[in-house]
Amino acid sequence: MKPNCILWVFDSLRGDHISHTGYPRATTPTIDSLASEGVCFTNAFSQAFWTGPSAGSILTSLYPLNHRNGFLYKSNDSVESVAQSFTNLGYNTGCITTAAAINEDYYPEFDDYVCLYGNGSLSEAELAQRITSNAIDWIENNSEDPFFLIVWTDGTHHPYRVPNNHQRHFVEQDDFDPTVENLKNHHSKQQVINSYDENIRYNDSEFGKVIDYLKSNDIYDDTTIVVTSDHGELFEEHSRLEHINKYAESVVSRVLPDSLLLKTSISEESNWVGHQSVIPFDELLHIPLIFKFSRESDIENLGQNIPHLAQSIDIAPTLLDAHPDMKPESRFQGKSLRKSIENKEEVNQYVYSSTPLLMSPGIFHSIRDKHYKYIRLELKDITDMRKEFNSDKIKFLQNMFHYINSPKEILFDVDNGEVHNNIKHMNEKKLEFRRLFDQWEYKSEEYSFSMDSTTEEHLKDLGYLE
Structure with a gap:
């Protein structure tokens, strides 16, 4: 029997804000549960620190300047996404996306698309609920045959809003509204982090509803589930001009008005919104990567944290190497992580x-x-x-x-x-x-x-x- 496969991508989710890997707050109980049944790569890194090029690497197992898909590239029409691999194996394929970088123009190989972006939808506190509802509906309509589903949620991307009826864990009900403008001009880094963590907890709970649906309908054990992110986020760790010429930084700090310095986080350690115009620090590239394999998988040595280096481009080949009747595509530049899981081999030195x-x-x-x-x-x-x-x-x-x-x-x-x-x-x-x-x-x-x-x-x- 062919296993179902779900790839769930939480946009902007930092690898060090997962409670399973030691973060002191209980931000991700659902993800933690999956990790305890499967494997968690604690040193996983994305191929870019914003969505367009990173998404292309996750979906094609190619480095960004090879797939050339995303906002800045001439589309490389010869590149196929991993959806084509599953289609060739007889799978139903679907993509539920809140990101404009993931659409049928860039990745036409999916059978179905549910596009939830546009018209200010990313500012909605209820975005994660819409994603959950659409994911459950899609699975219900496609689970008679093996399926491959990608869910790309911007619910964890700023603004870090949660619905009024969500039980708070890290923020008070009347804390500041974490709109993009408020985040850019807010002075309390801890309040921003509190909102980020609360948003993670809310999105994790919505993801948990999908897991509950799979279990209650006897689909869970037959489904391989991958949880990851496309990139992280900066908070207080670095400023935009941290490594430039110090004379130039001094000139900027004196010439530009204070309002613009604050808005752009150009010289202070307050780059808590966005992930642009900065050096590729680990806070931006370090991502969570968890595999929960189906019972049809013959991968052994589960239930462990693996400190070996892993990359986003390794996800597709690992999925296709996890079951006896599948194998990775030769076009992939990523590597299967199976040997890291079973034999503790270093698959990636870099x-x-x-x-x-x-x-x-x-x-x-x-x-x-x-x-x-x-x-x-x-x-x-x-x-x-x-x-x-x-x-x-x-x-x-x-x-x-x-x-x-x-x-x-x-x-x-x-x-x-x-x-x-x-x-x-x-x-x-x-x-x-x-x-x-x-x-x-x-x-x-x-x-x-x-x-x-x-x-x-x-x-x-x-x-x-x-």
Whole structure:
């Protein structure tokens, strides 16, 4: 019997805010329960720190500049998503999405789409309830045959709103309303984190209703479930200009009005909204990754936390390697994590990311092992600078200033925090990472800016654009 497969992606969910992995608050009881039955990779990292390129890597098992799907890329029509792999195996496939970056134009291989974005829907406190209802309805209508379902929820993305009838755990009923504007101008970091954690707890409880439905209808044991995120979020850990030329930072801090400095979090450690215009810190790339396998799976040694490095592109090959009658596609750049689970083998010595930033001609690459991270900043084609500038002048100028004054190479000792750039002091490690970068098949091809009206409205809804 072929197992059902569900891939549940919580947008912007940090890997270190999962209670199963040691976070002191009980934010994720449903996810914790799944992890106790399966496996949790505690050092999992995304391929980019915003949704467009990260989603492409999750869905295709390719690095961002290979799949080239997302807001900034010319679509690579030759790339197929993992949905096609399941279709070829006779599965019903569906995608329930609140993100404009996941749609039938980019990923046409799904049989069904339920698109819940647009018209301010991401600001609704009840968004997670709508996702739950649609997920249960879809499963009910498609569970006669094996199914593969992706649920992409922006419920955990800012603004961190919860319904009035949700039982509070970390915030009071009359705390501030965590709209994008309020989050940008709020002064209490802890209150922002409280709202974030409350929102996680609410979305976890809604996810739990889907799990309860699967159990009550005898579907749960026959279903492999993967829980992950596309990227994390910054709070008080870093500022936007933390590693630029200090003279330039001083000039900015003196010239720009206080209101703009606060709004853009440009020099203070208060970048708690969004995940743009910053270096690929671990807080942005570290994600949860949990597998609960169906009873048809022949993977052994479950019920463990695995500290080995894992990547978003490893999800699809692991799903297809978890059952005797399936196998990963040769086109995948990710690796099956089966050997890490069963034999405690290190499948990945390094993890990689490539993040093109909105409203800019630049891209951040990173290569990380367990102890060090190498970052390279590349400036790309500027043909579409005028269009980008007209779309969001403040963000474009902020990004251009950032790139002009940023170091082109950074080397972090992640064990001691991503604070000091060691590129001038650790020559042997620098040369090692440079060789790895030259060997990396990230396939840097020319890309161009492309944004339709629906995508633009979606980004405004999320607070990326003014």
